[in-house]
Amino acid sequence: MKIAPVEQLFTLFNETALVLQEELSCTYLEALAETGENLFHGSILQEEVSEITEKRLNKQYKEINLDNFTKEEIRKAYQLVILKGMKENVQPNHQMTPDSVGMLISYLVDKFMAQSSFRLLDPAIGTGNLVTTVLNQLQKNVQSIGIDIDDLLIKLAYVNANLQEHPIELFNQDSLEPLFIDPVDAVIADLPVGYYPNDVRALDYKLKAEKGHSYAHHLFMEQSVRHTKSGGYLFFIIPNGLFESDQAHQLRDFFKEEVIIQGVLQLPISMFKNKNAAKSILILQKKGEGIAAPKQALLANLPSLSSAVEMDNILKKIDKWFQDNKR
Ligand code: SAM
Numbered sequence: 021m022k023i024a025p026v027e028q029l030f031t032l033f034n035e036t037a038l039v040l041q042e043e044l045s046c047t048y049l050e051a052l053a054e055t056g057e058n059l060f061h062g063s064i065l066q067e068e069v070s071e072i073t074e075k076r077l078n079k080q081y082k083e084i085n086l087d088n089f090t091k092e093e094i095r096k097a098y099q100l101v102i103l104k105g106m107k108e109n110v111q112p113n114h115q116m117t118p119d120s121v122g123m124l125i126s127y128l129v130d131k132f133m134a135q136s137s138f139r140l141l142d143p144a145i146g147t148g149n150l151v152t153t154v155l156n157q158l159q160k161n162v163q164s165i166g167i168d169i170d171d172l173l174i175k176l177a178y179v180n181a182n183l184q185e186h187p188i189e190l191f192n193q194d195s196l197e198p199l200f201i202d203p204v205d206a207v208i209a210d211l212p213v214g215y216y217p218n219d220v221r222a223l224d225y226k227l228k229a230e231k232g233h234s235y236a237h238h239l240f241m242e243q244s245v246r247h248t249k250s251g252g253y254l255f256f257i258i259p260n261g262l263f264e265s266d267q268a269h270q271l272r273d274f275f276k277e278e279v280i281i282q283g284v285l286q287l288p289i290s291m292f293k294n295k296n297a298a299k300s301i302l303i304l305q306k307k308g309e310g311i312a313a314p315k316q317a318l319l320a321n322l323p324s325l326s327s328a329v330e331m332d333n334i335l336k337k338i339d340k341w342f343q344d345n346k347r
Contacts, residue, residue: 025089029097032059032084036077037101043069049105049172056098056179059086091156091184098180099149112297114173116146117210117257120325121287121301122153125208125255127335128303130158131342132253132282137161138205143195143244144168144212148177148188154208155186165201167191196221196239199247207244210257211237227270237262238271241304245278250308253282258302260286260295279304280311283318283341290324314345 023031033055041051044066058064059081064074086094102116117125129140137160142151145166155162166181166188168174174192181188191199196216215233216222222234227242229235237258244254263272275281283303292298303318305311318341323330 025093026097026100029084029089029094030100032080033097033101034104036080037105039073039077040066040069043073047105048108049102049176052101052105053172053175053179056176056183059084060179060182086183091152091186094183095149095152095156095180098183099147102147102149102176113212113214114146114170117150117153118291119153120291121210121257122150123157124285124322124325125150125257125301126154126157127338128255128301129154129206129208129253130160131338132255132303132346133160133206135160135205138163139202140164141201141204141207141244141247142166142209143199143207143240144209145177145188145190146170146173146210148180150208150210151177151188152180152184152186156184164188165191165204167193167195167199169194194218194221196225196236196243199243201247203247203249203252205249205252207248207252207254207256209240209244209255211240213237213259226274227267229267230270235265235267238267241271242274245304245306248306250306251311252306254279254302254304254306256302256304257299260298260300262300262302275304277307279306280313281317282314283320285318286321288322288324314341316341316345318345 033052036055037048037051040054041048044051054066064077140162145151145168148166151164151166155164166177171192174190178190214236216236216239217233219233222228222239225239225242227234227238241256248254282305285301287299289295289298320334320337322334325331
């Protein structure tokens, strides 16, 4: 029986990561980044491994030729092994963006970004799953930049990008510190939600809390707007209660001044552990000369993303909104 490509790659990543985990006495996810690098470079990069292990790994790597796999097959297999590793221990704020949400964001980015070439930033790139989902769906020339504070996640993103042959420029830093990047045309981000511990850094933001800690997700949006060109679009995965928090009035004022709300799509509650953890996709456009608000913002409650019929209806609704508001 022929083994499915994703399963074949999953097995390779998983088995070689387990070997390296044991040999290097590290976590599964660290070992996964190492095996991914080996596979990409076509050699064993870890000096600590024994000769026997080296032979065993080389044999396994040689059985696979990455050129025979599509980018999506590589992304999916890598996503599955990361999910396995994340089961061990991961904070909710570090979780990968699920495929269904990534696909929807890809669809939206494609619709809103009319140009055939543009610059894209993900200031919370994590494992790179969201960005590469988008890159794999778009038939456009996209120069991408990713930032993350977590050195393991960004290493996974770097390996992910290499294996899928996406030249993403990566920065391992706090995205709320100054960023040395040229302005971008679009931002996508599955925002880390919660308090930002660095009150001194927060002083640099209009959205700093009037007292106490500021919300990281608010500051992330301000930082993203700052680095977006006028007329550029921003696609954020936000908590549903964004406009109901104690600091929401500041956010509303900031939005009024700097952006146009193009749409809010509420993700199905069934995707989340409970109602309080549920999220939406917020679509913003940075204000500028000649940039007009839509007659009406795109508002929708998304049905179960696994129901093809219901999804089709929603996509038709979005298409209709584009015809009425964007042509
Ligand atoms: N889209 C990502 C993916 O597909 O893997 C997942 C993003 S995850 C929900 C949020 C990310 O924000 C985490 O990777 C976390 O490390 C990062 N993060 C949190 N605070 C940050 C900060 N101050 N600067 C940069 N990244 C930060």
